[in-house]
Amino acid sequence: MNLDQARQLVSQLGLQIGGDDQTYEMDEQGEAHFVFENRIGVMVKHHRTVLVLSCTVAENISDADPGLFSTLMGYQYMGLRTVGAVLSWNSDSDTLVLSRMLHGEPDATELMQLLNLLLRTADVVREEIGPVLEGNFKFDDDELAPMPAQDQGLSMFNRA
Numbered sequence: 001m002n003l004d005q006a007r008q009l010v011s012q013l014g015l016q017i018g019g020d021d022q023t024y025e026m027d028e029q030g031e032a033h034f035v036f037e038n039r040i041g042v043m044v045k046h047h048r049t050v051l052v053l054s055c056t057v058a059e060n061i062s063d064a065d066p067g068l069f070s071t072l073m074g075y076q077y078m079g080l081r082t083v084g085a086v087l088s089w090n091s092d093s094d095t096l097v098l099s100r101m102l103h104g105e106p107d108a109t110e111l112m113q114l115l116n117l118l119l120r121t122a123d124v125v126r127e128e129i130g131p132v133l134e135g136n137f138k139f140d141d142d143e144l145a146p147m148p149a150q151d152q153g154l155s156m157f158n159r160a
């Protein structure tokens with residue numbers, strides 16, 4: 001996917017979720033930033049030949065405690081809890097970001113499905129890592145089973 005295709009796809013996303021094609025525009029760097037459902041910031045970024053979808057899952061995260069990051073790496077091991085998405089730390093804004101890549105040449109419906117999956121996963125991740133962010137660096141593996149497969153086919157209408 002080239003940048004022009006990505007720009008067109010993002011503008012179509014605006015139409016899919018009730019906005020307009022002007023609201024969801026990519027800037028010169030190939031990034032689009034918007035707030036979904038008036039509650040969560042989302043970024044769609046064109047990077048080489050893929051789209052990267054990301055959202056913030058935690059703010060004011062410092063790198064002062066290495067136990068935090070090692071615990072989070074264990075939490076996201078093999079993408080089992082994050083349904084294949086990746087947790088990363090943005091040192092510029094001290095935020096934890098959850099992101100996924102969209103390969104190929106998807107249409108607006110596929111982009112919407114992946115966005116819904118990312119947002120549903122982000123809700124679960126926020127809830128589960130809350131104790132870690134408060135300093136409890138231990139997870140009970142029995143309590144953290146992989147997300148059920150049925151959670152992967154969500155639309156904007158059936159997401160909790």
